[in-house]
Amino acid sequence: MAHSKSVVCIHQRPLIVFASPGRYVQGPGATHELGREMQRLGLQGRVLIIAAGTARRELASIWQAVLPPVGIEPIVEAFAGECSNAEIERLVQLAKQLNCNAVIGAGGGKVSDTARAVADELNLPVVITPTLASTDSPCSALSVIYNSGGSVEGFRFYNRHPLLVLVDTEVVARAPKRQLVGGIGDALATWFEARTVRESCSTTVVGGLPSRTGTALAKLCCEILLADGPAACAAVEAKATTPALERVVEANNLLSGLGFESGGLAVAHAVHNGISEIEGSHCHIHGEKVAFGLLTQLVLEGKPQSEINEIYRYQQAVGLPICLAQVGVDANSDEQLNRIAERSVIPGESSHNEPFPVSAAAVSAALRAADQWGRRLL
Template sequence: MKVTVGPAQYIRESGLLSEIGLYIEKFGKKAVLIGGIISRETVEAPLIESLTKHGMTLEQSLWYGGEASITNVDLLVEKLDTLDYDVIIAAGGGKAIDTVKAVAHRVNKPLVAIPTIAATCAATTPICIIYSDEGEFLEISRESKVPEMVLVDSDVILHAPVRYLIAGIGDTLAKWFETKTSAKKAIPNARNQTAIAIAGQLYQTMLNIGKQAVTSIEEEKMTPELEDMIDAVILISGSVSGYGGDDCRTAGAHAIYSGLTIFPEVHETYHGEIVAFGILAMLCMEGEDEQEIRELIRYYQEVSLPYTLKQMNIARLTEAQWQELGEVSVTIEDMANMPFDVTPEMVVKAVSKADSIGNEMLVK
């Protein structure tokens, strides 16, 4: 049995960027930063200042390429082969960090992650999600390195656009619904039962503090609720996958998310926002009580998560597009984690029903 629960260290503090060299210096003297355009603009100046203070240098700052694709991983590995460095620093959101996790796995170097938004648990998991160069989901890859250290400056999260946190709430809500569903196929043991318990508590935390956490960012005011939400999205969510392993993986909600990425108009909608809608569709697929779905949508309304296709820029789908959505969704690895066989027709029916319920609640 081999279990990778998460990073060796997770540190979250306000103003952490100014002290970051203190934590990174143990990995060597030369660092390379890889991340998003805005993320690198955010962290570069304080990072260089702190690294210099601790006798380190930032050898290069590289854009990750804009998509977590094999093309970009290959280009970055090729570039790193020309550099002399000891440690890789990843900065950004889920796609940037996943890209660098794949790179670090290939070059076998220490990895420090600096999430600049609280939108996914990518920084604390050993897997990465690979997309095409155009942004369509391709696979869940195990050729990925879990960071040795995750450093979160809560001030950076506070001043990021609120929509990223909202997406993080959507992605994290899925931990409960998908964990309890995928675990039905597994033999109960200490690890997967612990993962389910963590996921259940995590779900209650999301319900209790979601609105306050969103308001905190809207008002640019640090609160205990926002700090808890940052930890919930980035750290605790990742630990569910860590303890549960393949018994407690993503399921129907993420499969439907991946299916929806075939439509270019949805690419302006964030990962966690689409996953949130996928939860509704998965509940419909499982035959859950419609009242439960409506109650969840009321929470979505509180935190501004989408619950209709139109809210994700999909105005209408042709019959052929509906068929393609169903056919693609059932081929996604996540769908195999459902405790029953899923057909394309079941996907279409579930997505249509979720959208119908959502539209009914738009007018109430």
């Protein structure tokens, strides 16, 4: 993830920055409140809804029932599946032709990334309605851009956050368990990366030093996941909304989103970007790759073995990867490991937020060691 290193200077120190979406709403059946929530924010007229398959199947009838009565005309367009420059441009042109007043992204992380990009291109407000709790993307003001092959191509950063994030936990509870587990993997790294950024006095993706609020939210996120993760996974297996699931959905979406933006990123997400270069990893979701990136970060940082063991055991318990084979990487391939490591340390990458210089050789060694320990546990 791109970043800018802080300048250590008494008279020219970056400001502390905390950023967030305008409003966050979560709970069972929350979709039925979408019209009233948008009306509260002054949104009216024609709205482009970029929707993944699950969103169209489960929510389209509700949109048609709750949006027109408050003066909103929903135009539902199917998401093509990848947050790419081509898909963003296609949807920008469609929104222009339809003369839309706002954009809604309904689906997973790539849908919300795409909706934010489209809205930014047109200077329109954006609303995010996640159907999964699979990433911390919904609350952020950035998008990860992929190429047609599934590799990370770059990032877009925006001046505005979503005006509204609305999460219907009844829909989340019916989603595949793997999606919730992936969200746990993405969110679990939040505290460990934010801790590193605070130690190194680096800047965050919102352009300032990490706030104590952002760091505290990142820690709270981790505490909730460690306490409630297994119970939330059981709730999704039963397709039931429970207090544990509500807490984990909030952690995955809101706390992790606020924590990573205003707390900072480090090696875990940089390794994700490196792993995404490997073709075998493309069938694995974002949070699974971040989860192995977290293990790599803890090994690279030389954290106490007791802490490392706790995270290995937790990830194994909830079904997150603990070795490279589980994210589609051949641990015996020097070419693949070197490729991951080199991508992880390109200029501007979040690996350079560590409080020490990070080289490709160091990342490669940490990848091998993290994988070996995970294989022993398996």
